[in-house]
Amino acid sequence: MQIDDVDRRILRHLMADPSQSNADLAERAGLTTATCWRRIEKMQAEGVLQGRQAIINWRALGWEVEVSLRFTLDKTNPRSFDQFLEAARQVPEVIEIQTFLGQTDVRLNVIARDMAHYQQIYRSQILSLPHIQETDALMLISKVKDSTELPL
Structure with missing residues (x-):
């Protein structure tokens, strides 16, 4: 349009x-x-405007930790992506899932109340996700720019 x-x-x-x-x-x-x-x-x-939404500040609700987890998946199984994504969607603390072409296959954004809570989520839910070959974690320190606005 x-x-x-x-x-x-x-x-x-x-x-x-x-x-x-x-x-x-x-x-x-x-x-x-x-x-x-x-x-x-x-x-x-036309799909240009997809609606209006409430943006909730989850930090104000006591969620203090945000970690970006990058995964390389074992692609020997043709359903590895689908099975990984299906399982990742079931983890309530995963607030964003992105897939990529390149060295990283999938990125999950995970929130937690504190580091002990994150450790519990990581050990009990993240490590049990299927087809993980490699993982890397990046802990968010600060957001310098976080905008949904387009340069119109």
């Missing part, structure tokens, strides 16, 4: 405050409420 400057303006205002009402969004974008709503519906239908 091609978007124009008006669509970009709507998207910029939505990224800045996704909880605003359609009337407020239309006013900020310099449109009538009906026009703004039609453009949003069109962008949703």
Whole structure:
């Protein structure tokens, strides 16, 4: 889908405050409420705008540790990726799963309340995931930039 400057303006205002009402969004974008709503519906239908979501700060809820685990899988079994991903989805503390081409096959982002909790998750749930050939852990120290905004 091609978007124009008006669509970009709507998207910029939505990224800045996704909880605003359609009337407020239309006013900020310099449109009538009906026009703004039609453009949003069109962008949703085309898959450009996939919805609005609540972003929860899990650190504020007591989850203090975030670890990025990188895995190389044993690819001698043709179902190794599928079986690994299926099992990883069942670990509640895994908040993100990514697959790659290259030396790393899969990356899991894991959160825990503290280091003792992480150690328990790692030993009881992560190490039992199928088809692990190699793993590497990176503990998050700080996020320098964490944005979902696009340069529109």
